[in-house]
Amino acid sequence: MSDLIWVYAEVVEERISTTTLEMLTKAAELGAAEAVLLGPAPDNAVATLGEYGARKVYRSADSVFADYLTAPAADAVAALIEKHKPAVMLFASSYAGRDLAAALSARFDSGAIADVGDFILKDGSVEATIPALGGSYQNTSTLVSPGTKLLLVRPKSFEPAQRPQTPQVEEVPAPASAEAKRIRVTQRVTVKPEGPQLEGSNVVVSGGRGLKAPEHFEMLKQLAELLGGAVGATRAVVDAGWVPYSMQVGQTGKTVKPNIYIACGISGAVQHLAGMKASKTIISINKDPEAPIFKFSDLGIVGDVFQVLPQLLEELKKRKGK
Amino acid sequence: MNIIVCAKVIPASSVIIELDPAAKTMVRKGVPHELDPAAASALEEALRLTEKQGGTVTVLTMGIADAVIGIRSALAMGAHSAIHVLDDAVAGSDTLGTAKILAAVIKKENPDLVLCASESSDSYSGIVAGQLAWLLGIPALTFAKEIAVDGKKVTIKRQSLTGYDVCESELPALIAVASGINEPRYPQLKGIMAAKKKEIKKYTAADLGLGADQVGAAGAKEKVLSIGRPPARAAGKIVNDEGEGGKQIADFLAELKVI
Numbered sequence: 222m223s224d225l226i227w228v229y230a231e232v233v234e235e236r237i238s239t240t241t242l243e244m245l246t247k248a249a250e251l252g253a254a255e256a257v258l259l260g261p262a263p264d265n266a267v268a269t270l271g272e273y274g275a276r277k278v279y280r281s282a283d284s285v286f287a288d289y290l291t292a293p294a295a296d297a298v299a300a301l302i303e304k305h306k307p308a309v310m311l312f313a314s315s316y317a318g319r320d321l322a323a324a325l326s327a328r329f330d331s332g333a334i335a336d337v338g339d340f341i342l343k344d345g346s347v348e349a350t351i352p353a354l355g356g357s358y359q360n361t362s363t364l365v366s367p368g369t370k371l372l373l374v375r376p377k378s379f380e381p382a383q384r385p386q387t388p389q390v391e392e393v394p395a396p397a398s399a400e401a402k403r404i405r406v407t408q409r410v411t412v413k414p415e416g417p418q419l420e421g422s423n424v425v426v427s428g429g430r431g432l433k434a435p436e437h438f439e440m441l442k443q444l445a446e447l448l449g450g451a452v453g454a455t456r457a458v459v460d461a462g463w464v465p466y467s468m469q470v471g472q473t474g475k476t477v478k479p480n481i482y483i484a485c486g487i488s489g490a491v492q493h494l495a496g497m498k499a500s501k502t503i504i505s506i507n508k509d510p511e512a513p514i515f516k517f518s519d520l521g522i523v524g525d526v527f528q529v530l531p532q533l534l535e536e537l538k539k540r541k542g543k
Numbered sequence: 544m545n546i547i548v549c550a551k552v553i554p555a556s557s558v559i560i561e562l563d564p565a566a567k568t569m570v571r572k573g574v575p576h577e578l579d580p581a582a583a584s585a586l587e588e589a590l591r592l593t594e595k596q597g598g599t600v601t602v603l604t605m606g607i608a609d610a611v612i613g614i615r616s617a618l619a620m621g622a623h624s625a626i627h628v629l630d631d632a633v634a635g636s637d638t639l640g641t642a643k644i645l646a647a648v649i650k651k652e653n654p655d656l657v658l659c660a661s662e663s664s665d666s667y668s669g670i671v672a673g674q675l676a677w678l679l680g681i682p683a684l685t686f687a688k689e690i691a692v693d694g695k696k697v698t699i700k701r702q703s704l705t706g707y708d709v710c711e712s713e714l715p716a717l718i719a720v721a722s723g724i725n726e727p728r729y730p731q732l733k734g735i736m737a738a739k740k741k742e743i744k745k746y747t748a749a750d751l752g753l754g755a756d757q758v759g760a761a762g763a764k765e766k767v768l769s770i771g772r773p774p775a776r777a778a779g780k781i782v783n784d785e786g787e788g789g790k791q792i793a794d795f796l797a798e799l800k801v802i
């Protein structure tokens with residue numbers, strides 16, 4: 222019998238999240254993939270999970286899962302795990318995913334492995350690869366506790382691939398205890414990001430503190446436009462309030478894996494690298510020849526962004542006949 | 544309101560982290576340490592809350608003897624007292640082991656509010672806070688970008704992928720702050736002097752009633768099998784800008800058929 226591997230499915234912006242599909246793909250590759258989907262979701266959500274290999278979906282559309290943080294989902298998932306005993310359960314390293322895996326790992330006294338970049342099943346447990354400290358070193362870890370192995374998976378660790386199934390659907394009872402309703406979500410606020418979004422962009426042009434002031438991000442917007450890409454940023458400039466958090470690339474921001482990543486005035490701190498190191502081609506501009514970003518660059522220009530970028534923009538406009 | 548801030552003390556950010564492949568850990572002994580900047584943000588929130596509403600702030604650190612330097616900076620920032628879990632038996636604890644130790648201390652102290660950083664800056668598993676809250680049986684409000692406490696009610700703005708969620712709960716609770724929530728204050732001379740006189744209570748695992756099978760490397764559910772450097776990326780071309788840097792990038796993009 223193949224190993225039962227569960228994926229905790231999340232909905233982001235009205236769609237099953239990309240990380241969910243990445244994890245499902247991996248689960249279906251290694252064993253029998255099943256998904257748990259709790260709370261409101263779009264009509265085609267179950268079908269989407271099936272397309273990416275889920276042969277069964279545990280489902281509740283109850284709003285308790287959206288109205289209260291963590292506990293309702295933790296109770297429901299704990300009951301499901303006790304009943305079906307999957308070998309492994311995968312969670313995205315997202316806000317909800319981390320809270321849920323944390324609660325379950327304490328509840329089952331099982332521990333959990335965080336920040337997993339890859340894993341295999343081995344000797345009745347898992348062997349997970351963790352690209353620690355932004356990939357500057359790499360661990361392999363296992364869980365020695367009995368029972369379901371809980372893993373938190375980094376986004377963009379696996380390539381999503383379709384493996385169509387018509388999933389069987391099992392209704393999940395929604396917890397109703399007062400105990401499960403201790404953290405109420407009273408409002409969800411969307412901060413509307415402008416311009417093309419980082420996720421799924423083929424080209425990402427990012428800026429750091431070397432750009433000196435928020436208005437200089439205009440150059441990056443132009444560059445991104447010319448290349449059909451999106452603009453990203455480091456946490457340093459997000460924390461400084463130059464650009465919104467939705468643009469942050471890195472360990473505590475978005476993980477991107479574009480064909481081309483252009484880093485402008487970015488030092489290449491491990492936490493930034495964590496979010497972009499897997500890009501296919503990395504180009505960087507930095508005036509410090511010792512900047513760590515150069516160690517990860519396919520082309521590095523040691524120079525001033527205020528010289529190099531305007532020339533690049535000129536050149537691109539010329540070549541595109543604009 | 545009495546607050547405990549769980550603050551990790553970590554190898555200073557200026558230090559290149561060395562690995563000990565035999566012990567399968569980062570080298571912590573003998574390198575300069577500092578208060579985790581993420582923990583400093585949690586402490587800053589705690590200080591602001593007690594400055595407004597009264598109460599005390601206790602910092603809680605599990606760490607090696609060198610961690611004292613970070614505990615002192617927390618005291619110099621304004622924490623009233625500190626607790627240091629210092630014991631060779633806790634070395635090598637995994638996330639859950641760490642949470643158990645912190646929980647054992649916190650149960651003794653019985654605070655109204657526990658503050659953590661959502662992620663520590665050196666290991667950033669981002670799950671210790673959630674595990675700790677579960678062990679304490681209190682709600683975990685994580686990834687907080689803004690905190691308000693009104694009587695027994697706590698409200699946070701919680702970071703989301705698309706903006707933020709407003710969440711509320713009742714004390715006692717645990718709040719884990721998101722990075723960038725504030726600009727932590729620098730210790731002033733007066734604070735640094737005062738810190739020297741503040742108490743640092745010390746506990747061992749045994750003091751906390753925790754057996755060796757529950758904590759440290761022996762009690763860890765997560766076992767590190769190996770630790771090493773990932774394969775290096777092939778070296779790229781690094782050129783000095785001699786006035787042609789922009790053109791060189793454009794040529795490279797053309798080669799890659801992006802333009």
Ligand SMILES: Cc1cc2nc3c(=O)[nH]c(=O)nc-3n(C[C@H](O)[C@H](O)[C@H](O)COP(=O)(O)OP(=O)(O)OC[C@H]3O[C@@H](n4cnc5c(N)ncnc54)[C@H](O)[C@@H]3O)c2cc1C
Nearest residue numbers: 429430431455456457471472473474486488492493508526
């Ligand atoms: C827990 C934790 C999580 C974090 N998460 C993230 C994250 O998700 N994403 C992230 O990005 N960071 C993150 N960080 C922060 C990270 O450690 C760095 O502080 C940050 O990435 C630095 O941003 P920067 O490169 O813009 O700034 P700096 O490190 O200050 O670098 C600026 C660079 O610009 C160059 N420069 C200056 N002027 C010019 C010029 N005129 N022309 C060309 N180059 C110039 C300088 O040489 C320098 O290399 C995190 C930190 C912690 C502790």
Ligand SMILES: Nc1ncnc2c1ncn2[C@@H]1O[C@H](COP(=O)(O)O)[C@@H](O)[C@H]1O
Nearest residue numbers: 549605659660662663667668669670671
């Ligand atoms: N050794 C420790 N001592 C005190 N607090 C800790 C320790 N380890 C983790 N924490 C707390 O748990 C948070 C999350 O840590 P982590 O799960 O490692 O990202 C930290 O920011 C601290 O608030």
